[in-house]
Amino acid sequence: MKTLFDRVWTSHVVKQLTDDVALLYVDLHLIHEVTSPQAFAGLKREGRAVRRPERTLATVDHSIPTGDRSVPIADAVAAKQVDVLGRNAREFGIELFDLTSPGQGIVHVISPELGATQPGMVIVCGDSHTATHGAFGAFAIGIGTSEVEHVLATQCIALSKPRTLEARFTGSREPGVGAKDLILALIGRIGTAGATGHVIEYTGEAIRALSMEERMTVCNMSIEAGARAGMIAPDDVTFAYLQGRPRAPKGKAWTTSVEQWRKLPSAPKARYDTQVTLDASQIGPQVTWGTTPGMVADITARIPDPAALGTDAERQAAQRALQYMGLEPGTPLAGIPIDRVFLGSCTNARIEDLRAAAGVVRGRHVAPRVRAMVVPGSMRVKAQAEEEGLDQVFREAGFEWRNAGCSMCLGMNDDVLGAGERCAATSNRNFEGRQGRGGRTHLMSPMMAAAAAIEGHLVDVRGW
Amino acid sequence: MAFTQHRGRLVTLPRRDVDTDQIIPKQFLKGVDRTGFGPALFYDWRYRADGSPDPGFELNSPTAQGATILVTGPNFGCGSSREHAVWALAEYGFRAIIAPSFADIFTSNCYRNGVLPVRLAGADVDALIRSTEGGLHELVIDLKKQLITDDHGFKATFTADPYGRELLLRGLDEIGRTLLEEPSIAAYERRHA
Numbered sequence: 001m002k003t004l005f006d007r008v009w010t011s012h013v014v015k016q017l018t019d020d021v022a023l024l025y026v027d028l029h030l031i032h033e034v035t036s037p038q039a040f041a042g043l044k045r046e047g048r049a050v051r052r053p054e055r056t057l058a059t060v061d062h063s064i065p066t067g068d069r070s071v072p073i074a075d076a077v078a079a080k081q082v083d084v085l086g087r088n089a090r091e092f093g094i095e096l097f098d099l100t101s102p103g104q105g106i107v108h109v110i111s112p113e114l115g116a117t118q119p120g121m122v123i124v125c126g127d128s129h130t131a132t133h134g135a136f137g138a139f140a141i142g143i144g145t146s147e148v149e150h151v152l153a154t155q156c157i158a159l160s161k162p163r164t165l166e167a168r169f170t171g172s173r174e175p176g177v178g179a180k181d182l183i184l185a186l187i188g189r190i191g192t193a194g195a196t197g198h199v200i201e202y203t204g205e206a207i208r209a210l211s212m213e214e215r216m217t218v219c220n221m222s223i224e225a226g227a228r229a230g231m232i233a234p235d236d237v238t239f240a241y242l243q244g245r246p247r248a249p250k251g252k253a254w255t256t257s258v259e260q261w262r263k264l265p266s267a268p269k270a271r272y273d274t275q276v277t278l279d280a281s282q283i284g285p286q287v288t289w290g291t292t293p294g295m296v297a298d299i300t301a302r303i304p305d306p307a308a309l310g311t312d313a314e315r316q317a318a319q320r321a322l323q324y325m326g327l328e329p330g331t332p333l334a335g336i337p338i339d340r341v342f343l344g345s346c347t348n349a350r351i352e353d354l355r356a357a358a359g360v361v362r363g364r365h366v367a368p369r370v371r372a373m374v375v376p377g378s379m380r381v382k383a384q385a386e387e388e389g390l391d392q393v394f395r396e397a398g399f400e401w402r403n404a405g406c407s408m409c410l411g412m413n414d415d416v417l418g419a420g421e422r423c424a425a426t427s428n429r430n431f432e433g434r435q436g437r438g439g440r441t442h443l444m445s446p447m448m449a450a451a452a453a454i455e456g457h458l459v460d461v462r463g464w
Numbered sequence: 465m466a467f468t469q470h471r472g473r474l475v476t477l478p479r480r481d482v483d484t485d486q487i488i489p490k491q492f493l494k495g496v497d498r499t500g501f502g503p504a505l506f507y508d509w510r511y512r513a514d515g516s517p518d519p520g521f522e523l524n525s526p527t528a529q530g531a532t533i534l535v536t537g538p539n540f541g542c543g544s545s546r547e548h549a550v551w552a553l554a555e556y557g558f559r560a561i562i563a564p565s566f567a568d569i570f571t572s573n574c575y576r577n578g579v580l581p582v583r584l585a586g587a588d589v590d591a592l593i594r595s596t597e598g599g600l601h602e603l604v605i606d607l608k609k610q611l612i613t614d615d616h617g618f619k620a621t622f623t624a625d626p627y628g629r630e631l632l633l634r635g636l637d638e639i640g641r642t643l644l645e646e647p648s649i650a651a652y653e654r655r656h657a
Contacts, residue, residue: 015648021627037496077494128545144547144573154642193539412490431485433508
């Protein structure tokens, strides 16, 4: 009675190293400029080669500017990092989607877009949001730079086998409730360490009803629940998304692959180590109020009173968070004024996200004193949006329309919040200082962020 | 760097969910080397906006100077996979971190950088946090015996991840070790060609 995860794990064991730890084969290794330079330096120091450059894909996304691409990168340190990746890619024969490439974008957006991410694969990347690729039924994990070096040299990774957690979403979503709300609600329920040491498999009719891009949003934030990875069983939605993409199998190989992929889903009676069930019909739009993604509530709720929390540690953490966020217990979430809006990131910057947000802002205008920006997840997403005229919708509404990158999700470029600025963000982390020192982040769905941009404060998009 | 036994002073940071963005903020991730991160450790907490040390931050306390063991709250190292967080902790001088729980990627990064993540029961961590209230406090961490002791009768056992423990005890080059499995890797590739 195997789970999806068990099947992918077992089929990739190169050698069992200890009772618990196996050497797993890596089908696809994604790299970017920030977590790879030290790995390549290590290879060179030891005189080692990249074992399978053709199983490695590189792009620049984290530290690059999202403004004008015709001028050189102004930040000399970031420019060097980008340059070093370019040189390493050339030296080791790795395909690179650089700043001039129409295929450039956030690593977790471009790999699915290319069809490089496929069901049943083991995928790694020096980035915690690698879990995104689990939406296809791949086992995809974030790793550190030492492990990046290890995978470059050996095409393998040594891992202790995680336990499994089934997150079942029953029922169906209300209009105005997005995939982001499902995952935020789960993190609110189980906590930011609720799935540590586990792979989450998302199941249930509310998951089956999601589009491929929505599934990516759900899996993307598995790490925010502490999970090693998140997975969703591949089905016809998955295959329809993949078919015809540049790196997807073609012709007879496609038919054979689909046959294999259909065998991946968990057996009906498969057992998970842990199980949690949420009723999707009871989940409203979610907004974070604190400094971890687990500090989240329905938009109709009020800021919780730390004094009412269970333990000293929880009370202290909530008090500290509210102090940082500049919020008072009991304040209704709807109505909290914002200064900035960030529509972007590997969580929510694919074409469907931009369509959903554009649908909210069409014919309206960003509130006075609010600065709002759209940063498409990839240059292909940007091109597609422009073909559909979405860029015009955003521009006319007063949004900035940027080039692709991680941008203000982590603020490594010049897209940062100022101290005390409050941001409605579609990204994945509301940690202290994440988007800029002293910046205050509220995580939410693209529709909710778009509505907040128009109103100038947090608002329930269902009332629109 | 191998880790077998370590005696050192502890400093406590009694907060939960300390994420890697706090340990090493984003603006310090643009380098291409593994060094230079120590001065930026906990940057936003450690320094005020004008760049001067914040005397209210635990690591800036006079008794914290020279500490090599960090005792902290649950889910330490959550968030980003950035190994720079461990490089910063190691360069600052930390050899071990004691907490009720750690994030997975952070744990794996520690084992590969000579830093021992020690999972202790919440009650033991609380006892250690209280123990520093009287001032300086030293611990001995023995990875072979998986035992922590002090000079005042504190004693706690822990279980390290066996694979990570071996990496630390032997100071192993993990890549060199995996390359010895070349026949298995090549056989796997032939089976899946």
